[in-house]
Each structure stands twice: as structure tokens, then as C-alpha cells.
Amino acid sequence: MSLINRQIHLVSRPQGEATVDNFQLVELPVPALESLAEGQVVVRHHFLSLDPYMRGRMNDSRSYADPQPLHAVMLGGTVGEVLHSKHPKFAPGDAVLGMGGWQEYSVVDANQRGALHKLDTTHIPMSAYLGAVGMPGVTAWYGLVKIIAPKAGETVVVSAASGAVGGVVGQLAKVRGCRVVGIAGGADKCRYVVDELGFDACVDYKAHTDPKSLYQALKAVTPQGVDGYFENVGGAILDAVMLRMNAFSRMAMCGMIAGYDGQPTPMSNPALILINRMKVEGFIVSEHPEVWADATQELGTLVATGRLKFKESVAQGIATAPEAFLGLLKGKNFGKQLVKLI
Ligand SMILES: NC(=O)c1ccc[n+]([C@@H]2O[C@H](COP(=O)([O-])OP(=O)(O)OC[C@H]3O[C@@H](n4cnc5c(N)ncnc54)[C@H](OP(=O)(O)O)[C@@H]3O)[C@@H](O)[C@H]2O)c1
Known part of the structure; x- marks a missing residue:
């Protein structure tokens, strides 16, 4: 009896x-070994x-990435194990990272450059290759190290701080x-970030729904102003941080999640970029x-030695993916x- 592959389509x-x-x-059958091409x-x-x-790829609009095609498996990063292989470099049981999408199994042309990466799970759990040691971790590293380039003693602020990217940004800083x-x-999220x-x-x-209150709360914890801001959210949070930016400060514009699921969020005072020579x-x-x-x-060294911590929210089963994504x-x-599929 053939295995069934459950997929989520847009x-x-x-x-x-x-x-x-x-x-x-x-639902579709999983291809058997005999039916695979070399x-x-x-x-x-x-x-x-x-x-x-x-979320951006669900829209049919101009962006840095092409729209997700309709009636096709949602694109996404996956980690798993090789089940069948007709490639000399991959054997059943190998742990691998790929862009397998929202489905339980994927068929990958392993000759395609970068399509499948073997993972060493001796000291790093497989799931971390989708988080702190994967795309979100490298995002944190790039924005902090290459754009903000902080010096010791400087103040760095990061929004969505308990998330996959934000948590890594703060620990690297x-x-x-x-x-x-x-x-x-x-x-709870704030306690976790500090403790x-x-x-x-x-x-x-x-806890600070009006702009003045948010600004005052931020001012209280940034007595020397802000030298580097890693932006993940936009909207009212960006406006508040802008008012604390120092002269010659740097901002890594990583994400603007407050505007993804509806209207884009405007910036109230872009003149501050000029005034602060940002x-x-x-x-x-x-x-x-x-x-x-x-x-x-x-990132791998810090995770393997327990010096870079991370948290995961794990939904169970492919059917829960849409709900978890909207959450x-x-x-x-x-x-x-993450969504756990086994
Ligand atoms: N530029 C790149 O190459 C790149 C790569 C990866 C990720 N990103 C961006 O990095 C940001 C963080 O991504 P992630 O994967 O680490 O996600 P995440 O932080 O693990 O999860 C998203 C978080 O965003 C916050 N959020 C959601 N809706 C919000 C809203 N309406 N207003 C304010 N905050 C909201 C929530 O945290 P709170 O509960 O704390 O609000 C939520 O937990 C996103 O903007 C993402 O697009 C960019």
C-alpha cells in the first residue's frame, strides 16, 4: 500500500x-523508489x-519574491529525513534541510544546487536549522553584524524580541x-526576553497603547538613546523608537509585520532620518x-554550547498549518x- 502525502495548497x-x-x-500518493528519476x-x-x-507571497502583487502560485503546495522551509534516494550523496535516514513546502513528503531533485543540505544533528536539534541556526538566525546575524555593526557599550533595540529573529538579534548583541x-x-514574552x-x-x-506612554517606557530603558535598531514590526513601535535614535545611528529594516495582513503602516516622522543622520x-x-x-x-557554536537560547511554538500535524500561520x-x-509532521 502506498504512503499518502498530505499537502496544503493556496x-x-x-x-x-x-x-x-x-x-x-x-492528499496524493508518495512516489515509490522505483518511480524516481536519477x-x-x-x-x-x-x-x-x-x-x-x-503572507506577502499569498498576494498577487509586486514584491521581492514572486507570488505563491494558486492550487500549488505552499512554499516553505522543511527539515526531515531521506526516505528514498536515487542520488549517490543521499542515503535513507540522512537528516536534511530543504524547501519542501507545506506537505508531509517532498520529491527533490538533489542535483539542483542548494536544493537539499545534509544536517549534522549531533549537537544541534534538527528543528533549530529552521530557526536559530537557519534562515531566521542568519537574518538576525546579517542585520546586526553587517548593517547595525554595533560597538561594545552601544544600545541596540529589537522589536518582536521574543520571536525567531528578534531573540537571536538580542543575544548576538x-x-x-x-x-x-x-x-x-x-x-510573559517580556519576562522571557529578560530572564x-x-x-x-x-x-x-x-501595556502602552498610546504613543506618549510607549515613548516614555522606551525612554526609561534607553537612557543613552539608541545606536542600533533592528526593525521587525513597523507602525507605532517604529515611530516610538525613531524618537530615541541617536546621531549616526543605524537601522536594519528587516520586517514590518504590523502591516502584512492588511494595510501598510505609514511612518509618522521620516525627517528624523535626516535630523539624526541615520x-x-x-x-x-x-x-x-x-x-x-x-x-x-x-550561531551553530553558540547553540551547541548552550549560549544561544531559543523557544519554539510547535503545532501538531499538517492540517494545523493554516491556523498556526494565521496565529x-x-x-x-x-x-x-513550527509544525511537527511526525
Ligand atoms: N528581511 C529578511 O530577509 C527577513 C527574514 C526573516 C524574517 N524577516 C522578518 O522578521 C520579522 C520577524 O520574523 P520571525 O520569523 O522572527 O517571526 P516571529 O518574531 O517569530 O513572529 C512574529 C512576531 O511578530 C509580532 N507581531 C505579529 N503581528 C504583529 C502586529 N500586528 N504588531 C506588532 N507585532 C506583531 C509578534 O510578536 P509580539 O507578540 O511580540 O508582538 C509575533 O510573535 C518579520 O517582520 C519578518 O517578516 C525578514
């Missing part, structure tokens, strides 16, 4: 907020990564001797493969959002 584009009706569960590998996914960028302040939604991740302070933006640089991590080796070397866009996740 079947319609959101009008405003995304909903579970934009997705559909589809170079093909079947991967059984253990974890699927859910990431904010996926602490390693570099900075004062680190997080911004996160809720007392577990070692940030110096954290502002709960949900450097503001947007970046897309996939366009910087040149840093991958250096970044994963540092991520509303801050229901606490740490890296």
Missing part, C-alpha cells in the same frame, strides 16, 4: 486579512517552518557587549548567501513557529 488570495479558507488540504530523493518532513514572509532592549507583546535570553530590559508595547538599510537574507558560512558557524501574524506564537 486556493485563493486574501481580500484583506488571510483566512483558513484561502487554504485547502490535498538524482531524485524523497524526503519525509519532520518539521515545517512557518514564516511571516509567506549581548555577546558583542551591547546594552540590549527588546520590545514584545505581553508580560531567559539575558536582555537588559524589555518594553511590553501592549543609516537605514533594508535587506533580504536570501540575497546574502556570502554570509551564510560565517553566520551559521557562530503567527497576530503574535499568538511564542518563539519560532
